[in-house]
Amino acid sequence: MSEVIQEKAPAKKAKTLDFIAQTGDGARPMTGNEAIARGVWEAGCRVAAAYPGTPSTEILENLAKYPAEDVHAQWSTNEKVALDVAYGASYGGVRAFCAMKHVGLNVAADALLTEAYIGVNGGMVIAVCDDPGIHSSQNEQDTRLFGKLANVPVLEPSDAQEALEYTRWAYELSEKFDTPIIVRSTTRIAHTRSPVVVGEREEVESKGFVERPENIALPTTARARHPVVIERERQMEEYFSQSPKMQWIKGDSSVGVITAGMSYSYVRETLPGVSILKLPASFPLPRDAVREFCDSVDRIIIVEELEPFLETEISAMGYEVEGKVFFSRAGELSPEDVHEGFAKAGLLKSRKQENPIEINELVRPPVLCSGCPHTGGYMALRALNARVAGDIGCYTLAAMQPLQAMDTCVSMGSSIGTAVGLAMAGGETRPIVATIGDSTFLHGGITGLIDAVYNDADITVLLLNNSTTAMTGGQEHPGTGKTLRGEETHAVDYADVCRAVGVKSVREVDSYDLGVLYQAIREATEYRGVSVVIANRPCVLDPVKIKGPAFQIRAEGCTACQSCMNLGCPALSWSDEVLEGHRKVKIDESSCIGCTLCVQICPSDCIRPAAELKSS
Amino acid sequence: MSTNANGPTNVLIVGVGGQGVIMVSKILARLSQMQGLHVKQSEVHGMAKRGGSVFSHIRFGEEVWSPTIPMGEADVVLGLEWAEGLRWLRYLKPGTGTFISDTKRIVPPFSCRDRTHDARHGYSHHTVAEIVEQVPSAFAPDATGMAMELGNDRVANTILLGVLSTVMDFPVEDWLKVLPEFVPPKTLDTNLKAFEAGRAWTKEPHEPDLHDPADVLPSGPPMRRQVNLEITEAWCKSCDICVKMCPERCLALDERQIVELVNPEACTGCRVCEWLCPDFAIAVHVDAVPLEAIKAETAEEVVA
Numbered sequence: 001m002s003e004v005i006q007e008k009a010p011a012k013k014a015k016t017l018d019f020i021a022q023t024g025d026g027a028r029p030m031t032g033n034e035a036i037a038r039g040v041w042e043a044g045c046r047v048a049a050a051y052p053g054t055p056s057t058e059i060l061e062n063l064a065k066y067p068a069e070d071v072h073a074q075w076s077t078n079e080k081v082a083l084d085v086a087y088g089a090s091y092g093g094v095r096a097f098c099a100m101k102h103v104g105l106n107v108a109a110d111a112l113l114t115e116a117y118i119g120v121n122g123g124m125v126i127a128v129c130d131d132p133g134i135h136s137s138q139n140e141q142d143t144r145l146f147g148k149l150a151n152v153p154v155l156e157p158s159d160a161q162e163a164l165e166y167t168r169w170a171y172e173l174s175e176k177f178d179t180p181i182i183v184r185s186t187t188r189i190a191h192t193r194s195p196v197v198v199g200e201r202e203e204v205e206s207k208g209f210v211e212r213p214e215n216i217a218l219p220t221t222a223r224a225r226h227p228v229v230i231e232r233e234r235q236m237e238e239y240f241s242q243s244p245k246m247q248w249i250k251g252d253s254s255v256g257v258i259t260a261g262m263s264y265s266y267v268r269e270t271l272p273g274v275s276i277l278k279l280p281a282s283f284p285l286p287r288d289a290v291r292e293f294c295d296s297v298d299r300i301i302i303v304e305e306l307e308p309f310l311e312t313e314i315s316a317m318g319y320e321v322e323g324k325v326f327f328s329r330a331g332e333l334s335p336e337d338v339h340e341g342f343a344k345a346g347l348l349k350s351r352k353q354e355n356p357i358e359i360n361e362l363v364r365p366p367v368l369c370s371g372c373p374h375t376g377g378y379m380a381l382r383a384l385n386a387r388v389a390g391d392i393g394c395y396t397l398a399a400m401q402p403l404q405a406m407d408t409c410v411s412m413g414s415s416i417g418t419a420v421g422l423a424m425a426g427g428e429t430r431p432i433v434a435t436i437g438d439s440t441f442l443h444g445g446i447t448g449l450i451d452a453v454y455n456d457a458d459i460t461v462l463l464l465n466n467s468t469t470a471m472t473g474g475q476e477h478p479g480t481g482k483t484l485r486g487e488e489t490h491a492v493d494y495a496d497v498c499r500a501v502g503v504k505s506v507r508e509v510d511s512y513d514l515g516v517l518y519q520a521i522r523e524a525t526e527y528r529g530v531s532v533v534i535a536n537r538p539c540v541l542d543p544v545k546i547k548g549p550a551f552q553i554r555a556e557g558c559t560a561c562q563s564c565m566n567l568g569c570p571a572l573s574w575s576d577e578v579l580e581g582h583r584k585v586k587i588d589e590s591s592c593i594g595c596t597l598c599v600q601i602c603p604s605d606c607i608r609p610a611a612e613l614k615s616s
Numbered sequence: 617m618s619t620n621a622n623g624p625t626n627v628l629i630v631g632v633g634g635q636g637v638i639m640v641s642k643i644l645a646r647l648s649q650m651q652g653l654h655v656k657q658s659e660v661h662g663m664a665k666r667g668g669s670v671f672s673h674i675r676f677g678e679e680v681w682s683p684t685i686p687m688g689e690a691d692v693v694l695g696l697e698w699a700e701g702l703r704w705l706r707y708l709k710p711g712t713g714t715f716i717s718d719t720k721r722i723v724p725p726f727s728c729r730d731r732t733h734d735a736r737h738g739y740s741h742h743t744v745a746e747i748v749e750q751v752p753s754a755f756a757p758d759a760t761g762m763a764m765e766l767g768n769d770r771v772a773n774t775i776l777l778g779v780l781s782t783v784m785d786f787p788v789e790d791w792l793k794v795l796p797e798f799v800p801p802k803t804l805d806t807n808l809k810a811f812e813a814g815r816a817w818t819k820e821p822h823e824p825d826l827h828d829p830a831d832v833l834p835s836g837p838p839m840r841r842q843v844n845l846e847i848t849e850a851w852c853k854s855c856d857i858c859v860k861m862c863p864e865r866c867l868a869l870d871e872r873q874i875v876e877l878v879n880p881e882a883c884t885g886c887r888v889c890e891w892l893c894p895d896f897a898i899a900v901h902v903d904a905v906p907l908e909a910i911k912a913e914t915a916e917e918v919v920a
Contacts, residue, residue: 029645029657135660136660159656159683187660188658188683191659192656192657192658192659192683193656193658194654194655194657194680194683195649195654195655262683265681265682266681266682268681268682269682269686270686334682335682335685336686336688351688353710356710356750357706357750359702359703359705359740359742360740360741360742361699361702361703361740362699362703362724362727362738362739363724363727363738364667364668364669364699364700364724364726365668365724365726366667366668367666367667367668367724367726369666369667383860384860385860394666397666400726401726401729402725559886559887560884561863561884561886561887561888562863562884562886563886565725565728565729565863566863568725568726570667570724570725572725572728573723573724573725573727573728574723574728574737578734580841580885580902581841582733582735582884582886583728603861603887603888603892604891
């Protein structure tokens with residue numbers, strides 16, 4: 001094992017691309033996502049596919065900034081399709097790439113677990129971004145466990161420089177060991193900018209399709225391959241133990257810390273001088289290196305985010321280790337958490353202090369934007385008192401006050417299946433409505449809809465079509481008519497899809513026309529069988545920011561009924577005027593985009609165009 | 617403020633989604649790079665666009681490990697919005713850290729959902745005076761107000777950067793070199809003026825603001841609405857328009873499909889049901905009674 005102490009990568013002459021500003025010393029500030037994209041491009045990858053998902057989205061967006069003749073980059077309908085596309089390219093003999101968020105791997109897992117048996121032709125790398133702390137997800141599952149389940153190696157970079165280097169390295173490993181490789185990132189790596197020294201693109205010739213028996217996953221081939229996979233795991237374990245990327249920072253031998261990924265930075269920050277073993281890969285565990293390290297120190301502490309993955313593996317080697325007893329298994333680690341963990345271990349003094357200034361912190365949950373076309377649909381559902389099966393997207397925010405118009409939310413595309421189950425359970429007196437966004441519908445909703453028709457479920461589907469993948473920042477998808485690189489392409493017609501799978505009651509309405517929207521949903525819920533209402537309006541942020549003439553409230557007409565406040569529109573707030581103990585409402589003109597939803601709700605007709613009120 | 621001897625300098629920039637937290641932190645990261653320092657800048661995307669709380673950690677120095685600032689170690693907390701500045705105050709280095717915040721208040725809809733009489737905002741009630749008194753180094757300009765005087769409320773962030781420039785060690789020339797790279801060319805003049813206005817603001821004395829703008833109380837004696845809903849059952853044809861449009865959801869149809877008031881506590885007497893009923897079946901009687909009178913009445917009842 002080599003003993004590397006933070007060696008900076010040698011500065012190479014970089015091929016400059018104008019979208020990333022270079023600074024004097026040859027390094028340029030990059031997020032982890034930008035660095036992974038750069039690593040993919042440098043490794044000579046030819047085909048890349050992904051479905052957007054925070055915090056992984058910007059990897060493909062950045063990859064698409066490199067020349068199209070270098071790499072084909074595309075949005076796919078979902079993570080499984082993306083992985084299939086990338087794997088197809090690997091079959092075809094070129095280096096391929098796929099990116100996804102942690103929960104995206106659940107969708108792609110079916111393919112991945114078998115691909116681990118098949119092996120690769122062209123190098124195959126999958127970047128999976130975990131979200132410890134659940135900044136923008138529905139759970140905080142730990143991808144390292146997936147690596148173990150799938151027998152796929154998991155590399156763990158700890159900053160943007162390593163994100164680039166490990167991604168390039170992953171291609172070497174993939175081809176050397178005939179396996180797909182996971183590069184595991186986390187939110188903190190994905191969205192932290194730090195200086196990165198870049199390299200040049202290596203051109204890798206296509207190997208062409210190579211006919212191998214294991215290309216076809218069958219019981220016979222899989223039986224033959226499983227022992228190979230197990231042997232590969234052992235070989236990689238040895239390889240990682242010898243790897244120069246294994247870092248042993250020699251220090252005080254009374255305590256040895258084993259860590260990987262982002263946790264490494266926190267350990268360096270909080271406990272200088274201690275012996276540290278930083279693993280480049282958490283699976284397969286480089287046992288020889290770990291053994292050598294453990295034998296050299298008196299006490300072994302494991303610092304890792306989320307599950308006690310390394311802790312369990314190293315305990316199983318017969319060492320007495322401490323880890324989750326000091327560091328939380330839930331949530332994202334922070335330097336102060338790691339400090340307090342070491343304090344519990346008796347290595348540092350606790351810094352926990354009483355807050356010198358008592359502050360009542362404001363609760364500021366994220367909200368649907370002012371003018372968000374989803375608002376109208378949920379306002380109508382609220383009035384209908386529907387039982388609403390929700391889904392993943394911006395519109396999940398409608399579950400919060402004041403709209404509070406959603407009863408369930410599970411995973412991408414779950415809403416329709418959930419609604420079918422609710423209907424089959426019987427006994428529900430309220431109309432059952434599944435709400436799903438356009439991108440989510442294409443991702444995982446269509447199969448649910450076919451199921452509903454097939455089983456003749458009495459449900460209504462409200463398809464909230466805002467013509468973008470909004471939650472992740474406005475990405476194109478098969479319904480927008482544009483590709484990742486902005487080229488024109490076919491756009492899915494949702495009404496056609498619904499009719500084609502056998503939905504008899506399909507209606508399209510304008511999301512801003514509250515009366516029609518309400519009436520359409522009401523009629524749809526009264527229809528016996530599967531009915532679909534498609535509510536159309538573009539997202540107010542993407543692809544273009546929408547700003548129409550603002551409205552204002554004629555204060556003397558406002559009766560402080562606060563009906564409009566039920567929209568939860570961020571442009572609306574209390575004014576300083578009080579009527580019989582109740583606040584009147586005002587509109588922030590700079591945020592109002594003129595969607596008119598509040599105008600349609602106001603019973604006293606006192607919300608008028610701002611220009612009209614000013615002129616009178 | 618001098619750079620920390622043993623570790624990186626830590627600046628925490630906070631605000632509400634859409635205010636430009638990331639842009640401000642990019643400017644600062646660029647400045648530290650110009651000094652040849654190692655920089656890490658960490659942010660979180662996703663919910664940020666949707667009006668949520670946004671933060672960006674910037675750390676620079678000879679060697680930077682963690683991308684996030686440990687609690688209690690920020691040399692500067694820069695708030696683009698008042699309550700957000702306050703939220704992160706606990707990250708400020710006690711005693712020596714500098715707190716800079718716009719006094720601009722962005723009130724979220726979530727703070728305006730209490731429908732009871734004389735309800736107060738859920739917005740932070742800490743006044744500027746209260747904070748300035750407790751933080752040894754604190755600057756709380758009305759940057760948005762100043763920006764509007766310059767003719768563009770978007771330059772408020774540049775005013776705050778002007779204030780920040782007076783406590784950082786970077787040469788003023790460098791700030792002026794970096795600004796044009798990040799602002800639209802058309803607004804450069806206004807931005808340069810804003811930067812100077814921010815610097816000038818720190819040199820003048822300011823009376824700390826004792827006023828809590830979120831805390832507006834009615835003028836005159838506090839009043840109460842006493843609501844009495846009169847439903848003419850014979851006229852109700854079960855259309856349930858009132859049930860659906862009641863902002864407080866306090867009406868329902870009973871087993872005979874006639875409207876009834878099921879949640880009188882929630883009724884605010886807004887009259888929406890009365891206006892919308894096509895059959896004039898609901899009449900809302902509202903009396904505005906001085907609060908003192910109700911208190912006296914309640915007291916009598918208690919005595920009786």
